[in-house]
Amino acid sequence: MDFSHSEERQLFKDMAARYIADKYKLEARNKAAETETGFSPDHWAQFAELGLIGALFTEEAGGFGGSPFDVTVLFEELGRGLVNEPLLATAVLGGGLIADLGNDAQKAVLEEVIAGTHQLAFAHGEPKSRYDASHVETTAESGPGNGYVLNGAKAVVLNGGNADTLIVSARTSGKTWDEDGISLFLVPKGTAGVSVRSYPSIDGLHAAEVTLDKVELPADALLGEAGKAYPAIEKVLARGAMALASEAVGIMEVCRDMTIDYLKTRKQFGVEIGRFQALQHRMATVLLEIEQARSAVINAAGHFNENRVARERAVSAAKTLAGKVGKLVAEEAIQMHGGIAMTWEYAVGHFAKRLIMIDHQLGDVDYHTARYVALSKAA
Amino acid sequence: MDLSFSPEDLAFQAEVRDFLKKELSPKLADKVKHNKHLSKEDLTGWHATLNKRGWLAQDWPKKYGGAEWTPVQQQIFNDEAAAANAPRIIPFGLKMLAPVLMKFGTEEQKAHYLPRILDGTDWWCQGYSEPGAGSDLASLKTRAVRDGDHYVINGQKTWTTLAQYADWIFCLVRTSTEGKPQEGISFILVDMKSPGITVRPIILLEGTHEVNEVFFDNVRVPAENMIGEENKGWTYAKYLLTHERTNIAGVDASKAALAEVKKIAAAETVRGVPLAEDPYFARRIAEVEMELDALSTTNLRVLSSPDAASQAGPISSMLKIKGTEIRQAINDLSRRAIGPYAMPFVSEALEEGYNGEPVGPDYALGVAPDYFNNRKITIFGGSNEIQRGIISKMVMGL
């Protein structure tokens, strides 16, 4: 066993950490969140330049990383900066699917993705799907010239408004919850019949509602084999959930450090409030629970390339702990700060909002706990 | 023991329901239900409606124009009003200042201020907290210095809820630095239009303007605006903090919010099955509901007990702790219930006159912002840590 990172990965981590600490400021981030795209194009270009996007792809796909630990290491740093640039949507989810399933012509776009000039989004969740990965009501029927016609609605599509290409899941056969029969399609921005309503999220990101009304696509829009996309979807969502869990750990550590600092400086009743044992013990709990969440993320990355059940169980455990500990840390950080944490001006509230919202992306605590139970039966 | 309502109580309940049906506009109820932003007019309008019926000042004596309801009647009204999504009654004048005036004010002060609270002439805000004086309120520094028949006030208050609407502020100020900090505090009423007062907004983490900083720069206040004796303000302030027991547990609002969670959980489905029947979620709801039912009885038990007044301190602490923790647990259920639709945040949709399509189901609107906004309830009014300290000290002698 070895819990240290390779020298190369450590250097990468340090570089990302340095950029975020020096250049990535919360105030500017919150301003960018209010723009139409919801992020800073300058930072995005820098991320491409520094190789942060490429680090999420294997060499085979044109990147220079792509291992599970590359994903967790980077997302932890993104969490620390509360980064709202769309690395999850474009690189992990969208890029991950194209890298996994794309033919050579389709994979060509990855070069632009890695260069930061092409945005992606995975339009998979639906208004009634909650977190269920096989819930696909959107249909793809055969259309003119061996092509397809898509109809349906996609919900809370991260980065949907910015995507140059949407990757849309739709059913070519089967019923709503069947794993079989789900296909993926590449839908370029501006395709007739696609309407995208982009909006901000409460944690400073952007997502969109996407409606597909008789969207005609050519045969080569199909990504991977017709009706057989589910295993790839499951795997890319697991990768996304692992990334989110690691992002959560980064955020938790920022919340922890800010709270410890505050406990050491804020005085009431003539002493630093950190002197009150009522707060000390709770802060100790926060600290040890974060270590648990961190270990769960390490488990997820460590088992990611094993068999499906081992991977999915470990990911569900990591996402569950991220949700549970995330709630604890967000709520305790606010409570132990008192009124100041309730303000827009003070940073900790923004970290708390993102931390709680991570539980609402790609499966919450209840979803992943139930999934863990089901997978354990299969194990 | 008998947990049922008397025939009189039932008749009162019917009367309240009838009143709410007739007088509460659906538009206003919809705003409350979806945690949309209420304007000053929304709040003062509802006060006026209640006042016209004689139901605004639930626990004031009749001689001051109050309804003098029994605790059970208050509970009935508050439950019904919350269930019908009526706006809450703004407590600063009615429930905080008024009891202090009645107990410690002069006849002139009572005759002047109480009717104006009832008829809505004066909107009051509470000027206790300062940047350096939160939990340790007695360390407050805002100075009031006597100058002829005036006091001159300098300093800063903060977290002042809805000061942007207020006509008057009741303040704790330091009039002496001798002895224990508690012994140099006075309670004084200040006209917000006085020269030298500046109000600066504080935006909360979910983007609302609910609280403010209030600065005092040589603000001259007539000496007759002081309540009771100089340097005795701490006693009055403590009386104020512990007096308001009726609604501190917030059982009514929690009941309404839990009913809404159940509606959401019945509408949301997981693989075609209502979320309400999902064993994980059903258990979460059940756990909160059991607690809330118990708290409802605790609340009435306390209010009906003959020696409630003498135990006001520790008992209101207990109601505050349980009430706020249960309310936050319900906020947590709501956000879980709406799933991925917790994220979208179209802030314009929370404002009056928004005609756009909602993102996702309409019940999702306002859920996440309210979850974050309600983190405040375990912080203000004496944080829950401070309340636990009071129980340790006053009940258990630790």
Ligand SMILES: Cc1cc2nc3c(=O)[nH]c(=O)nc-3n(C[C@H](O)[C@H](O)[C@H](O)COP(=O)(O)OP(=O)(O)OC[C@H]3O[C@@H](n4cnc5c(N)ncnc54)[C@H](O)[C@@H]3O)c2cc1C
């Ligand atoms: C939304 C909002 C509205 C408000 N409205 C008003 C208003 O209208 N008027 C007004 O006067 N005030 C108002 N307040 C202020 C509120 O009463 C204070 O925030 C509260 O008293 C806590 O003070 P503080 O924020 O300075 O936190 P601090 O007192 O600095 O406390 C920080 C943390 O330390 C803990 N702590 C402090 N002392 C102890 C101890 N001895 N033992 C254990 N833990 C301790 C606290 O519980 C808290 O967790 C409002 C606050 C908020 C957030």
